[in-house]
Amino acid sequence: MSAVVSNLKSVSEMKGPQGLPIIGNLLQVDIEKFHLQLEQWSNEYGPIYKIKMGPREIVCISDAETINQMLRDRPTTFRRRRSLETIIDEMGFNGVFSSEGDDWKRQRKQVALALNSAHLHQFTPKLLATTETLRKHWLQYAETGESVDLCRDVMRYTVDVTTQLAFGVNVNTLETDGPIIQQQLDKVFPVLARRINAPFPYWRYFRFKRDRELDKALINIRETINGFIADCRQRMADNPEIHAAPTNFLESVIAAQATEDGAEFTNDDIYANVLTLLLAGEDTTANTIAWAAHYLIQYPEYFARARAEVDALIAPEVSPTDYQQLSKLPFIEAFANETMRLKSIAPLNGLETNEAVELLGYWVPANTPVLALTRHPAIDKSNFGEPARFNPERWLKTQSPNQCPHNTQAFLPFGTGPRFCPGRNLALAEIKIVLAMLCRNFDLRLTNPDIKIEEKLSFTMLPKHLDVKFSRRA
Numbered sequence: 001m002s003a004v005v006s007n008l009k010s011v012s013e014m015k016g017p018q019g020l021p022i023i024g025n026l027l028q029v030d031i032e033k034f035h036l037q038l039e040q041w042s043n044e045y046g047p048i049y050k051i052k053m054g055p056r057e058i059v060c061i062s063d064a065e066t067i068n069q070m071l072r073d074r075p076t077t078f079r080r081r082r083s084l085e086t087i088i089d090e091m092g093f094n095g096v097f098s099s100e101g102d103d104w105k106r107q108r109k110q111v112a113l114a115l116n117s118a119h120l121h122q123f124t125p126k127l128l129a130t131t132e133t134l135r136k137h138w139l140q141y142a143e144t145g146e147s148v149d150l151c152r153d154v155m156r157y158t159v160d161v162t163t164q165l166a167f168g169v170n171v172n173t174l175e176t177d178g179p180i181i182q183q184q185l186d187k188v189f190p191v192l193a194r195r196i197n198a199p200f201p202y203w204r205y206f207r208f209k210r211d212r213e214l215d216k217a218l219i220n221i222r223e224t225i226n227g228f229i230a231d232c233r234q235r236m237a238d239n240p241e242i243h244a245a246p247t248n249f250l251e252s253v254i255a256a257q258a259t260e261d262g263a264e265f266t267n268d269d270i271y272a273n274v275l276t277l278l279l280a281g282e283d284t285t286a287n288t289i290a291w292a293a294h295y296l297i298q299y300p301e302y303f304a305r306a307r308a309e310v311d312a313l314i315a316p317e318v319s320p321t322d323y324q325q326l327s328k329l330p331f332i333e334a335f336a337n338e339t340m341r342l343k344s345i346a347p348l349n350g351l352e353t354n355e356a357v358e359l360l361g362y363w364v365p366a367n368t369p370v371l372a373l374t375r376h377p378a379i380d381k382s383n384f385g386e387p388a389r390f391n392p393e394r395w396l397k398t399q400s401p402n403q404c405p406h407n408t409q410a411f412l413p414f415g416t417g418p419r420f421c422p423g424r425n426l427a428l429a430e431i432k433i434v435l436a437m438l439c440r441n442f443d444l445r446l447t448n449p450d451i452k453i454e455e456k457l458s459f460t461m462l463p464k465h466l467d468v469k470f471s472r473r474a
């Protein structure tokens, strides 16, 4: 982006929804539907507009090319919101998601290493075993006919997967009432979402019940994770061969600490990133699987097609049996992509300028918050034909050309550029393996078809009221 100031308009000239003095647009925003409101404003005011949340002006961008450019221009021209780093730092876990500059680079290297495809292959047996536990867990629901809050239930699976990946322990949420750590992790995102959107840092002066509960939860989470770290160190001291072939994130970073390359990774970094992985890997994947299940229910013809694909590949098995099989499920992959196009669980990405920059004909000063409306381009007709229609076929290579446009640059569920999601491959493996197992074994219906399934933003975007009933496949 060029640094030419002349002929550019200033942010004060930017259009945007009319607000009230001092508080700006604060009262027009329902935090749970913030993304929907912003998308609607983008339809009214165009690809660049501003809102005012209390004292701060925020520039909102929905243009695919500009968003791609901004995400790629990190960590130089753009960064994540400063307030995110401060808030997470106050909570005591400034890991790879929230840190910036050299701190981020150091942490990104280790986290990306632990999530690379070699480690993912090693991890596959655990992924398959946990999927089998999920199948047995759902069989119980099929027997009893119980109604299930699908988001919360799939979260049990993603918790079990992510804890094994993060520190090698299966906390087995699927077969127990849920370990304490899970109940405590649940307290983090809602408070985080509130604090990020708060017009001023109220929690530094007054703590609501939810803030006090979070304080307690964070103390317990730290104790639990530190316990896992101590156990892991002991295990590696007793079995030094683990250093050469680590099987989870903790082993991988403890092994790296002993080398010149990873010596800068501190003990605080380990804690912060274990917790970051737990948080980044759970709601995101669970909510995406839940949205996909919602579409399976809504489109029986696609459910049947996904089922036929799985049957042809794995029958008489009940779940995929190896990682390679996952690449042989093109329709299920297309189904997952279409789910993420319409129901991206991260429809917004909060950034901030590090330096003054030109954005779509405006001169935006340094330190300006810029919200990238990352889902908007994916549901815009200039990028995808018939954008509101759920049509997995658009992702299959065999699709007819009359469905153009099909601009994959506008499809950003995992972000892009140097900070794109390092858990993408794990997430896609989880999504495909669970959908394959679901289609092969179960029928699914809404508990109450009259209740509208709504989008709710609570740091990630989830389906509200998605209660379902399982039955054995007819």
Ligand code: HEM
Binding pocket: 071, 096, 097, 098, 108, 111, 162, 276, 277, 278, 280, 281, 282, 284, 285, 288, 345, 346, 349, 412, 413, 414, 415, 416, 417, 418, 419, 420, 421, 422, 423, 424, 426, 427, 428
């Ligand atoms: C469907 C599931 C998932 C979705 C849609 C998703 C989406 C995202 C998005 C949009 C970002 C921000 C990217 C950017 O700023 O360009 C991100 C970052 C991140 N994700 Fe994911 N994610 C998912 C699953 C996971 C999993 C399973 C893990 C790990 C266990 C993970 C770990 C992370 C981390 C560590 C970051 C921060 C990267 C950085 O700032 O350098 N995510 N994810």
